[in-house]
Amino acid sequence: MKITQVEVIPVWYEVTDAYNKLFGSGKKAGDSVHSREGWFADIDYKENVFVKMHTDEGIVGWGEATAHPVTSETQAGLVSTIQLFAGMIIGRDPFEIGAFHAEWDHMFLQANAGARSALDIAVHDIMGKATGQPIYKLLAGGYFQTRFGLMGTMPRAEPEVMAEMCKEHMERGYTCFEPKMTGHKESLDADADRLEAILDVVPQDCLIMADPNQGWGTAQDTIELMHRRFPTTPNLAIEQPVMYHDIVGLEQITRAIPQKVIADEALQHLPSIIDIVSRRVADMTSFKLGKCGGFYKAMQMIRVSEAANIPVRIDWTQGSHLLDTATGHLHACVRLAACDPGMDYQLRIKDKPVAEGGVKIEKNQFVMPDTPGLGLTVDEDVIKNLSQRK
Numbered sequence: 001m002k003i004t005q006v007e008v009i010p011v012w013y014e015v016t017d018a019y020n021k022l023f024g025s026g027k028k029a030g031d032s033v034h035s036r037e038g039w040f041a042d043i044d045y046k047e048n049v050f051v052k053m054h055t056d057e058g059i060v061g062w063g064e065a066t067a068h069p070v071t072s073e074t075q076a077g078l079v080s081t082i083q084l085f086a087g088m089i090i091g092r093d094p095f096e097i098g099a100f101h102a103e104w105d106h107m108f109l110q111a112n113a114g115a116r117s118a119l120d121i122a123v124h125d126i127m128g129k130a131t132g133q134p135i136y137k138l139l140a141g142g143y144f145q146t147r148f149g150l151m152g153t154m155p156r157a158e159p160e161v162m163a164e165m166c167k168e169h170m171e172r173g174y175t176c177f178e179p180k181m182t183g184h185k186e187s188l189d190a191d192a193d194r195l196e197a198i199l200d201v202v203p204q205d206c207l208i209m210a211d212p213n214q215g216w217g218t219a220q221d222t223i224e225l226m227h228r229r230f231p232t233t234p235n236l237a238i239e240q241p242v243m244y245h246d247i248v249g250l251e252q253i254t255r256a257i258p259q260k261v262i263a264d265e266a267l268q269h270l271p272s273i274i275d276i277v278s279r280r281v282a283d284m285t286s287f288k289l290g291k292c293g294g295f296y297k298a299m300q301m302i303r304v305s306e307a308a309n310i311p312v313r314i315d316w317t318q319g320s321h322l323l324d325t326a327t328g329h330l331h332a333c334v335r336l337a338a339c340d341p342g343m344d345y346q347l348r349i350k351d352k353p354v355a356e357g358g359v360k361i362e363k364n365q366f367v368m369p370d371t372p373g374l375g376l377t378v379d380e381d382v383i384k385n386l387s388q389r390k
Contacts, residue, residue: 001059001130003094006086006119007052008079011353011386012045013320019046019348022155022180045390046349047075048319050383051082053122055094059129062378063122064326065114066318070265070291073114081115089119094126097296110269113293117317120294121326121374128373135373136332140299143332146368149175149340150361153316156180159197166198173364176207176339178239178315183215191216192229199233207339209237209313214265216241219249219256226257233259239286240264251281262286262313262338273301277308284338285310289326290317298330311338321346321354325376328359328368341366351386355379 019025023040040046051063065082067075085107089100097120104116128135136143152174154162166177179198181191195210202208216222222241230236237260242249244265254261263282267273268291276282285305292298305312314331317323324343331341343359343366357376360367369375 001093001095001126002056002091003053003089003123003126004056004091005054006082006090006122007054008082008086009050009052009383009387010075010079010390011048011050011383012389013048013349013351013386015043015046016348016350021157022153022348024156046318049075049078049082049118050322050353051086051118051122053086053094053119053126055126057130059126061094061122061125061129062322062374063118063120063125064319064323065118066290066323068114068290068318070288071114072111078115078118081112082118085112085116085119094123094130097123097127101293101296114290114317117290117292117294120296121289121323124295124329125373128375132372134368134370134375135295135326135329136368139295139329139333140303141333141335144335145337146332146370147365148328148331148337149173149365150344151175151313151315151340151342152177152344153342154179154198156182156194159194162194163197163201167201170202170206173361176209177202178209178211178342181210181212181215183212184217184221185215188216188221188225189229192225195230195236199236202235204235207235207237209239209262209339211239211264212241214240214243218242219246219252222253223256226259230259237262237284240266244268247276247279247281250276251279254280254282260284260338264315267291267301270297270300270304273304277305277310280308280310283310284313286313286315287330288315288317289323289330295326295330299333302330302334306334306336309336311336313338314341316342316345318345320349321352321358322374322376322378325354325358325369325374328366329374332368351382353379353382353386355382 239262
């Protein structure tokens with residue numbers, strides 16, 4: 001089997017009210033609480049890119065990438081890079097996935113993880129369809145679970161609003177939460193007020209992962225806040241409070257506070273995970289398909305973390321039902337799961353490019369398909385319409 005063609009299709013999603021709440025749309029000028037709101041707030045459409053990969057045996061694979069600050073990729077950049085990478089694999093066997101990544105590594109020293117992730121997902125979709133197996137049965141080490149709960153990403157809001165949101169989500173089966181923080185854009189104590197309100201309404205086995213997105217300043221800022229406001233809170237974890245390059249600061253926080261510390265933006269590639277887990281810089285690791293560059297490298301990083309006995313969490317990559325399903329295939333293969341995965345981004349866009357199949361929600365749980373590849377059928381008419389919005 002050979003790859004014969006790769007179609008690269010930019011799309012524009014119409015977003016929902018839930019999207020606007022999460023990303024701070026509708027605020028007064030100068031009222032931003034996070035620099036990334038410049039990417040996402042008050043936009044007309046969310047920009048993504050689909051990949052449709054053809055083979056000489058008629059098997060077609062699909063992938064998706066998202067324009068996102070974590071990978072420093074715009075939609076236009078994704079299109080160009082995917083086309084460049086795709087040209088390197090035309091005429092080759094999709095089962096050469098490791099060789100593809102090795103060659104892409106030598107094309108660029110850094111970045112472009114989202115672009116290669118879209119191609120990687122499409123290749124795995126083809127491999128699954130060719131072998132009659134879901135992707136999670138093909139990944140290194142196989143799968144450990146195909147049913148799991150829901151992790152909720154929560155917008156920054158008043159403490160009582162965030163607490164009420166948690167209660168509503170728990171009734172719908174959500175088991176853990178990632179509330180977004182404001183950091184020094186507002187104040188660390190304002191973030192602590194939000195966390196206290198949330199912690200008051202959730203059971204002690206419900207993990208709350210405060211996410212400042214690198215915005216809590218110095219290591220000492222975080223340590224002082226946690227000692228003063230949360231000296232003994234067991235179900236609170238802190239995700240990447242300092243800048244991604246401040247590995248020493250992240251390590252200082254991990255040593256100084258009783259709560260779990262999660263490495264997220266610091267995990268950019270395989271060498272970074274090796275460094276972080278070998279030095280025990282963090283207590284948990286956080287991975288996204290788009291950030292890792294797809295299944296192939298994500299599984300390498302996950303297995304390194306697990307080999308060091310450090311639990312793993314799988315976060316969403318901001319895309320459609322297709323990308324949420326791909327995220328589920330990745331989480332299914334996690335052995336040391338720190339919590340349930342983030343897979344509900346599809347609820348923040350109005351468009352439905354998946355016609356049938358994919359991950360489903362049954363009895364307040366995510367249930368993965370057992371059909372080949374991603375386990376879904378794409379609605380190509382919808383994707384065509386989404387590609388013509390600009």
